[in-house]
Amino acid sequence: xxxxxxxxxxxxxxxxxxxxxxxxxxxxxxxxxxxxxxxxxxxxxxxxxxxxxxxxxxxxxxxxxxxxxxxxxxxxxxxxxxxxxxxxxxxxxxxxxxxxxxxxxxxxxxxxxxxxxxxxxxxxxxxxxxxxxxxxxxxxxxxxxxxxxxxxxxxxxxxxxxxxxxxxxxxxxxxxxxxxxxxxxxxxxxxxxxxxxx
Numbered sequence: 001x002x003x004x005x006x007x008x009x010x011x012x013x014x015x016x017x018x019x020x021x022x023x024x025x026x027x028x029x030x031x032x033x034x035x036x037x038x039x040x041x042x043x044x045x046x047x048x049x050x051x052x053x054x055x056x057x058x059x060x061x062x063x064x065x066x067x068x069x070x071x072x073x074x075x076x077x078x079x080x081x082x083x084x085x086x087x088x089x090x091x092x093x094x095x096x097x098x099x100x101x102x103x104x105x106x107x108x109x110x111x112x113x114x115x116x117x118x119x120x121x122x123x124x125x126x127x128x129x130x131x132x133x134x135x136x137x138x139x140x141x142x143x144x145x146x147x148x149x150x151x152x153x154x155x156x157x158x159x160x161x162x163x164x165x166x167x168x169x170x171x172x173x174x175x176x177x178x179x180x181x182x183x184x185x186x187x188x189x190x191x192x193x194x195x196x197x198x
Contacts, residue, residue: 004045004055011035016056020098028052057102058119064096065123072127078134079141079184085127086157086180090172093161097170100161125150141184153183 032039071084135141164170
């Protein structure tokens with residue numbers, strides 16, 4: 001994929017919600033008509049519709065995860081910052097539902113390009129992985145492998161967000177109230193007061 005010029009990138013971005021809408025499967029001709037450019041222009045910069053989808057998903061990740069970076073920069077312990085990052089991830093999934101429908105589907109069924117996987121790792125995985133490692137070093141969390149634990153957390157979040165989005169019941173604040181303490185504290189009942197991080 002060649003980097004598209006700014007005008008074409010913005011046209012694609014303006015139409016991105018329609019292009020990435022769950023259940024919609026556009027052909028390259030449909031994309032060209034929607035964006036208002038010849039199909040040859042799209043083919044000059046993209047190898048096909050999947051390339052366009054991956055470009056737009058990468059843009060969604062870049063533009064939609066500012067709140068995650070802000071949460072990462074807050075003060076507090078690693079677990080407190082991890083809680084803030086997980087909450088920001090839930091809010092991002094609510095603000096950009098195609099990230100938990102289209103993106104998850106592509107990762108599972110079709111695979112993704114190196115560029116998109118890099119964006120996923122840098123914007124979603126790396127902050128969680130770093131905070132898990134820090135919390136482990138601080139003695140606040142116990143985990144066998146930071147990378148696998150990160151995949152488990154992101155996977156759980158994505159599935160909950162995707163199912164609730166399709167059902168129209170996704171309230172990120174409500175989910176955060178039970179999901180974050182559950183994934184950080186586990187499922188077993190406790191005989192001591194819950195000190196889960198809210």
